[in-house]
Amino acid sequence: MFALRTGQDDRAGARFAGVGPVAALRERMVLPKWLRRPARLLKRLNDGEIAPPPYAATMLTVGFFAITGVYGAYVGGRMPDYAQAVTARTGFAVDEVRVIGHQHTSEIDILDQLGLDGWTSLIGFNAETARERVASLPWVEVASVRKVYPDEIEVQIKEREPFAIWQRGSELSVIEENGRVIAPFAGGALSGLPQVIGLGADRDAAGFIAKMAKHPEVASRVRAYVRVAERRWDLKLNNGMTVKLPEYGEEEAIVSLIAFDKQGGLLSRDVSAVDMRIPDRLVLQLTPDAMERRTAELDAQAKARKKAGKRT
Numbered sequence: 001m002f003a004l005r006t007g008q009d010d011r012a013g014a015r016f017a018g019v020g021p022v023a024a025l026r027e028r029m030v031l032p033k034w035l036r037r038p039a040r041l042l043k044r045l046n047d048g049e050i051a052p053p054p055y056a057a058t059m060l061t062v063g064f065f066a067i068t069g070v071y072g073a074y075v076g077g078r079m080p081d082y083a084q085a086v087t088a089r090t091g092f093a094v095d096e097v098r099v100i101g102h103q104h105t106s107e108i109d110i111l112d113q114l115g116l117d118g119w120t121s122l123i124g125f126n127a128e129t130a131r132e133r134v135a136s137l138p139w140v141e142v143a144s145v146r147k148v149y150p151d152e153i154e155v156q157i158k159e160r161e162p163f164a165i166w167q168r169g170s171e172l173s174v175i176e177e178n179g180r181v182i183a184p185f186a187g188g189a190l191s192g193l194p195q196v197i198g199l200g201a202d203r204d205a206a207g208f209i210a211k212m213a214k215h216p217e218v219a220s221r222v223r224a225y226v227r228v229a230e231r232r233w234d235l236k237l238n239n240g241m242t243v244k245l246p247e248y249g250e251e252e253a254i255v256s257l258i259a260f261d262k263q264g265g266l267l268s269r270d271v272s273a274v275d276m277r278i279p280d281r282l283v284l285q286l287t288p289d290a291m292e293r294r295t296a297e298l299d300a301q302a303k304a305r306k307k308a309g310k311r312t
Contacts (some may be wrong), residue, residue, distance in 0.1 A: 088190060094120045095151035102157055104183075104190075105139045110155055113137065114145070121148050138183040162190055164205050167197045167224075179203045198227035205224075208233055208250075215254050218243075232277075240287075244272045249279075256282075 028060045086213050087264040094116055099107055114135040131145040134155060142158040163177040172185035174193070179202040196205040204227060218235070225236040232252065235243040245253050260266040260282065266274065275283035 029188065071260060091152060092125055093118075094125065095152055096153070098152065099153045100154070100156040102139075102159065104159055104162075105157065107139055109137055111135055112155075114153065114155070116153075122151060122153070125153070127153075162193060164194045164196050164209070165190065166202045166205075167195060168199070175202050175205075177206045179205070194222075195223055196227065197226040198230075200224065200230035201227035204230075211251055212254070214251075215258060217258050217261070218254055218267075237267065239268070241271055244273065244275045244277055246277045246279070 014309055022234050030049060044188045092220065096290055097111060097116070099110055102110065110263065113136070114130050115133070125147060127145045130153075131143050134140060134145060134157065135143040139159045140157050140187060141160045144156045146156075147235055149156055160182050162174045162182060164175055166173050166175045166179075166181070172184045174185050174190055175196075177243075178183060181202070190244055194205070194235050196202065196209075208225060211227075212222065221237045221239070223238050224236040226236060232244050232247040237243065243257060255278065257266070259272065261268075270287045272287045273285035275285070
């Protein structure tokens with residue numbers, strides 16, 4: 001028994017005699033499948049069966065420093081900037097911005113909100129963040145920002161609808177029909193909008209202007225609608241006349257005003273104010289020139305009566 005075991009041990013020793021430790025290890029274990037191909041490649045390189053390509057050492061060095069740089073950018077939080085720089089220089093730099101649907105919004109303001117610079121990459125550009133910034137502009141109601149590869153950004157907006165110019169003190173603002181302020185009034189094409197003045201005019205203007213639209217004979221002459229004490233309206237006409245409407249029954253008062261104008265041309269006379277606040281009564285205030293002429297007429301009539309009395 002002892003001799004037999006010894007013989008077996010001798011044969012095992014003969015089997016591994018002259019074999020290196022790596023080879024012996026390979027004989028005794030089986031590598032996982034994913035390591036077999038790299039192991040065979042390393043063995044062939046070690047045995048000289050595969051010759052390394054020219055400048056392999058240089059390429060490995062460059063690759064090592066590139067990986068080190070990428071890792072450093074990742075650790076330092078500069079990976080987005082690194083990706084932007086690389087992709088921008090490989091043909092994906094934003095070269096064109098197309099804006100659709102803007103009328104009152106400046107293209108310069110839109111470009112500022114996009115946050116572009118000379119080397120912004122379309123790949124790293126965050127379209128949703130840019131859309132939120134564009135949507136925050138005063139005139140913009142809805143915005144969409146789309147990337148069009150390889151180098152274009154498309155911005156499409158829907159603007160708010162201007163309804164009137166609201167005056168509070170010396171401040172002028174463009175408002176929507178619901179009274180929401182859009183932006184400060186800057187003149188230009190919006191000058192033709194209705195002007196509403198006073199506290200509460202922004203909130204109540206839409207309903208009242210809708211009533212006035214039924215009476216174009218007066219509405220076409222109105223320069224401004226003035227909200228008085230948040231209770232009633234005054235009409236400022238183009239010729240400088242003021243029509244003071246009552247708190248209740250404003251439409252009936254307007255109908256009466258139209259009738260008076262048809263009968264005697266009231267809205268074209270030298271009258272500075274028409275007061276309709278008292279039911280069943282119309283109070284007229286003459287302009288300074290008309291008042292002077294009226295005073296002169298009354299004086300002339302008084303003198304004429306005086307002379308007539310002396311003769312008798």
